[in-house]
Amino acid sequence: MGILNRAESTSMTVTDDVPSHLQGNYAPVFDEVSAKDLEVRGSIPLELDGSYLRNGANPITGESAHWFLGDGMVHGVRLREGRAEWYRNRWVRTPFYDEPTKPVIDLENLDFDSANSKANTHVVRHAGRILCLEEGHVPWEISEELDTIGPHSFGGRLDGPFTAHPKICPLTGEMLAFGYGFLPSEYLTFLRVSATGELVQQKNIDIPAPVMMHDFNITASRVVFMDLPVVFDLEVAITGGMPFSFQPDNGARLGVMNREDGDAAVQWLDVDPCYVFHPVNSYDVDDRVVIDVARYPKIWEAGSSEFETRANLWRWEIDTVAGRVTETQLDDRPIEFGRVPDNRVGLEYQFGYAVGSKRDDSDPEAGTIVKYDFTSGDSFTWDLGNGREPGEFVFVDRPGSTDEDDGWLMGYVYDRSEDRSALLILDAAHPASEPIAEVLLPQRVPFGFHGSWMGT
């Protein structure tokens, strides 16, 4: 099953009583491998000096109640001087590593140990630390060799949730973030980490209900929260899966806040009920804010935490003076995992990249990499071939480049016929071109979530 095709795959639900999120390339791997000097097809650009790290859920017991609830495992490839120097995969050694059957959520009092993270969703580097993130708890730090260092609470200042999707501002070096929780006092907290890694602001923000807020948006002057109606649901929670359900009656709104003024109020603007896990990017245009997102019309109705619908590219244009949001669908193909160059986050941009479905039906489960040109309105695809299923691809800029798309796209691809995985490197400036390099990996890399290129 392809990463974009969970709508179909989950409706089948089981084969031999194994949930779909544990089958095929969703199935966990159990060996922690260290391999050197990997086989490469093509040639790795000499400028690529660093590591590609990607996090994902890999349940240590082999079982989990939902795809999102497995234990974090990071898969990394080190590139240097045209060689693939090493591949490693390591579980993040959270408390679940030693006690894998402990409950994820304490339903008795909805309180938690803030270090009690699955640490499975993203891995980012900021202020010299590599942080494995999961949105319900504090980050977990790992080394460049993927060994666990421990929970990172910013010197004890953070004792609550920290999003898996902080935004590192390319203008200031700050890491802007938020946390969400289940108690009214912590439904939403804005967090600001200085460029040198100090947690310098924690600001509670009122929202009506405890919602799953997976990601958010920054611009050069603002942050924008997405209060969308996937609401904590105790009845669903006791079933052990994702404790949320789609409740459109809760309404849907975007919260725009000046990011520099610590006393700034939040301007809330209504949008049509929907869900967005991931924006592509966002930016200011004077009094307006433009946000491009992968938008689901709904998810998780009636307590089902399956993926009944798929996301399409939409644009929200917020007019902060008129207090209005214009919502426009930009593309009709399913996409997810949108990314932009790290140096364009929160800034006006031309190119975005995402995982998309194939346009033909030769292999509905295979994915493509899509490049959107937001200036011309065009889009382009890399068809990776039947039987090849990509996860998120990140953009890596060529050192010294001036053109926004002068660089590479990089991510893991699963080859169904060979039952093996590779790190694929594409030329971002030339859509549909053959991969520049394919690093063959010594073991299958299960479908996961998010990653980062960490250049030296």
Ligand SMILES: [Fe+2]
């Ligand atoms: Fe995510």
